[in-house]
Amino acid sequence: SQTIHQWPATLVQPVGSPLSLECTVEGTSNPNLYWYRQAAGRGLQLLFYSVGIGQISSEVPQNLSASRPQDRQFILSSKKLLLSDSGFYLCAWNPMSSYEQYFGPGTRLTVT
Amino acid sequence: GQNIDQPTEMTATEGAIVQINCTYQTSGFNGLFWYQQHAGEAPTFLSYNVLDGLEEKGRFSSFLSRSKGYSYLLLKELQMKDSASYLCAVRVLRAGNNRKLIWGLGTSLAVNP
Numbered sequence: 314s315q316t317i318h319q320w321p322a323t324l325v326q327p328v329g330s331p332l333s334l335e336c337t338v339e340g341t342s343n344p345n346l347y348w349y350r351q352a353a354g355r356g357l358q359l360l361f362y363s364v365g366i367g368q369i370s371s372e373v374p375q376n377l378s379a380s381r382p383q384d385r386q387f388i389l390s391s392k393k394l395l396l397s398d399s400g401f402y403l404c405a406w407n408p409m410s411s412y413e414q415y416f417g418p419g420t421r422l423t424v425t
Numbered sequence: 426g427q428n429i430d431q432p433t434e435m436t437a438t439e440g441a442i443v444q445i446n447c448t449y450q451t452s453g454f455n456g457l458f459w460y461q462q463h464a465g466e467a468p469t470f471l472s473y474n475v476l477d478g479l480e481e482k483g484r485f486s487s488f489l490s491r492s493k494g495y496s497y498l499l500l501k502e503l504q505m506k507d508s509a510s511y512l513c514a515v516r517v518l519r520a521g522n523n524r525k526l527i528w529g530l531g532t533s534l535a536v537n538p
Contacts, residue, residue, distance in 0.1 A: 357468075357512070357528040370523075403467055412456060412475075412516070414526065416467035 315340035319404050319417035326424055332391040334420050336404030344406040346387040347414065348379055352400040363387060399424045427451045429529035431513050436535045437503055445498045445532045447513035455524055459487050459498045460512040462531065468512055508536045
């Protein structure tokens, strides 16, 4: 069966510090991968998606970046965090043959 | 533009039936999803509709009318554990055959004993 992992589960970082969130998927190959952010009182905002290794599409201009160094690994990064980067970060995947997206457990980021 | 509307909050009683509505104005419609999200947790998939009509899955059913830009999620025999946020999402087709999910803000359902 397929499993999606995210870490860390929670993170408190000062403004201006770097960020690295990792997501891995097990039990499948060549998944589509997504990074979302859910801020308090707001809907899910798609940040990046990837259809393959090294292929990243950005949805919203911001100080975040994403990379996909391996087929089942997706990384979200920032060089300098802003207060507005606080939120619940969710990684999701869907197999090429399926419609629904499956979400990882999420990382709750608080920027202080 | 792309827009999805859902009620912000709803309240219902244990054992009852509740209907959560979702209206959308999008271009390139390619399916509608319902997800359940408990507080502090990730969303989990509930249902998918791409054709008009009702899809039933246990206590949950989802309906779609593409001509009206309307869907609803029907929850029967409500249980306390159904207290959660219910997210409506529309998949749209974009240039280059890319697909994207547009998400509503969610409906927070409180089930009371």
